[in-house]
Structure formats: C-alpha cells, structure tokens
Amino acid sequence: MLFETLETSGHEQVVFCYSPDAGLRAIIALHSTVLGPALGGVRMRPYGSTEAALLDALRLSRTMTYKNALAGLNVGGGKAVIIGDPKVDKTEVLFRAFGRYVESLGGRYITAEDVGTDVNDMEQIYLESGCVTGVHQIHGGSGDPAPFTAYGALQALMASLNRQFGHEEVGKASIAVQGLGHIGMELVKLLKERGAKLFVTDLDAALVERAVSEYGAEAVKPDEIYEVAADVFAPCALEGTLNEQTLPRLKAKVVCGTANNQLATPQIGEELQRRGILYAPDYAVNAGGVMNVSLEIDGYNRERAMRLIRSIYHTLGRIFDLAEHEAIAPQQAADRIAQARIDAIGKLKLPLGRSQPRFMGKLRGER
Secondary structure, eight states: OHHHHHHHHOOSEEEEEEETTTTEEEEEEEEEOSSSSEEOOEEEEOOSSHHHHHHHHHHHHHHHHHHHHHTTOSOEEEEEEEESOTTTOOOHHHHHHHHHHHHHTTTSEEBOBOTTOOHHHHHHHHTTOSOBOSOOGGGTOOOOOHHHHHHHHHHHHHHHHHHHHSOOOGGGOEEEEEOOSHHHHHHHHHHHHTTOEEEEEOSOHHHHHHHHHHHOOEEOOGGGGGGOOOSEEEEOSOTTOBSTTTGGGOOOSEEOOOOSSOBSSHHHHHHHHHTTOEEOOHHHHTTHHHHHHHGGGTOOOHHHHHHHHTTHHHHHHHHHHHHHHHTOOHHHHHHHHHHHHHHHHHHHHSOTTOOOOOTTOSOTTOO
C-alpha cells in the first residue's frame, strides 16, 4: 500500500524520521524542487496512524508546490509532519532530532512553523540545521508568520470583494470567520480595524469570548456558522469544511479564508461556481506566511515582505480573470497558472536543446 501510494503521488522524495530516544516519529515529503529547495512548514498532530500522517504530508507538500509557484517564489514544495500531541509531547530533544533529519537533506528541504509548532520550536530545530525559517529576529529571521498570513488574506479578501461586489471596502462587508487560532485571530484583528461586521466561531469558547470582547464580534455556534447571512465566509481552521453537507447551508456569496484544503472534493468548487459563490483558492489566500519566510533565505527585509504580500491582491485578479475567460472554477485556474510557471522555469533550467518532461502528473484538483 505504501509504495503504491508513493508511486502515484508524483513526489521526488519521502523521508521517514525515527528516533526512539527522542520520541520522534516524523515524515518529510518533498514534492518538487523544480523551482528551488522545497519550502514548507512542519506540523505536529496526534495522527491516528502512520498512514494518516503520510497522506497529510503528501497532500500538503503538493499544495506547497502550487502555492509557492503561484506566489512567484524561487522555491519548490515540501512539508513535514511530526506524529504527537503538541500540548504534551514537545521537547527540545524531539525538535533537535528532527532538525538533524532536515540537515541530512543537504538543503533540499527548508522547514518552517505550521499547525502545532511555533517560533520556539523553530529555534530548537535551528540548533541542528540552518535550513529553517521563521526563527527569531536575532538570527536574521522574521519570527511568527501568522500576522503575515493574515495580512495576505486581507489582500485576497479585498480582491474577492471587488470581483463579487464591485468594491474592496472591508468596512462595508459582513464576514463569518470559522476558526480563531493564531492566524484566524490575527485576521479578525485586521478586519475589525477596517470596520467589518464580524461573526465568529471556534470549538474553544475562550477564543470566541476574546474575539467578542476585544474585537466586538458576534459569537455563533460552530455548526451554525455556515448559515450566517454574511457577505463572506472565511474558513480559517478545518480542512474539508466545504462539503456536500455544508455547501447547501452556505449563505455567503464569497468564500475567502486561510484554512488549507477547504474543498472536500474538486466538485465542491465547481458547485460553488454554479451557485454564484466566488471561491478564492485557499493556497492563494494563505500564501502570505510562506512569502514572508521565503525572504529569510536571501536576507530578510520586512518592507520587502509586505510589498511582496500585497501582490496577492493581483494574483487573485489573475485567477478570477482566467476562470471567467475559460469558464472554469477558480481553483482550476489557480492550478493552471502555477503549473505553467513550473513548466516554464523547469525548461529554463535544462541544458539547451532538451525539453522538460511533465513529471507532475495531473493538476491538483483535476480528475
């Protein structure tokens, strides 16, 4: 089963990391290094099985290839997962052991913060490998990427509002935010500063209370967030939150959030389009964080990072233009733009007179 999965995934390399003394069980998946070293975060979750962890790493690393290509970065796509509960299983030795595996790849993989990990964990990885971003500013890093991810999502939201409603004034919009983790709360903060009407939900009641008290949001029960009559639905937590059960309940006319893999299936994206709901592809919306940390590779500059992140607005415009011109769903348009850049740069890097094989297989989301 394992080798059959890898045979059809299109990945360049998958590394299983095991250090019983450190309590480390991890997987590093390198999907593509055509554009450069594979850049993608390491997440930590109490996966139910090794197979579940592998599938998550494979899916997320493939998404990183398209995200980084669409963002115009000179890096490929990779992702790592650590099997464990981030609330109880984190230790210095675990992350240092993981750092040694990262270092063993000789620069082909560059790691970063992700779900279940933070800047402190990156600092411990940094003790064993320089192939890590999102470290403290004292090391030339940029620190926590969440504010930059949220800022990029704001650019995507303005582009989506402009396309669907003919204006980009966030203060005129009502927005239902699902998930108040680090990125979701940062996004709520930015939206409040611009005067948006906010509806929020999360499984953690304390986070909901914070959003209500600090940002004047209206609390909604988790299962009722889809039915809120808001202009925008912003999924910022769960993967696959848009599915056959939730889609018919959706009242919003725009979907624009930071969660990964929001569509349970590609067909959900097509159904959104048929219903007249504008979908901003997740990996275009949440690219701000990786844009920010990618600049650490050549020397970080915050002003340059913010300027780069603002380009997300124009990227969404390109996606929507292609989707309208080709009569395809936005997620398919995003894939096409990303794949075109991968193919073009791949050909450029080959010796003169040779052609580039299309090793990537089918576009993400196509059947």
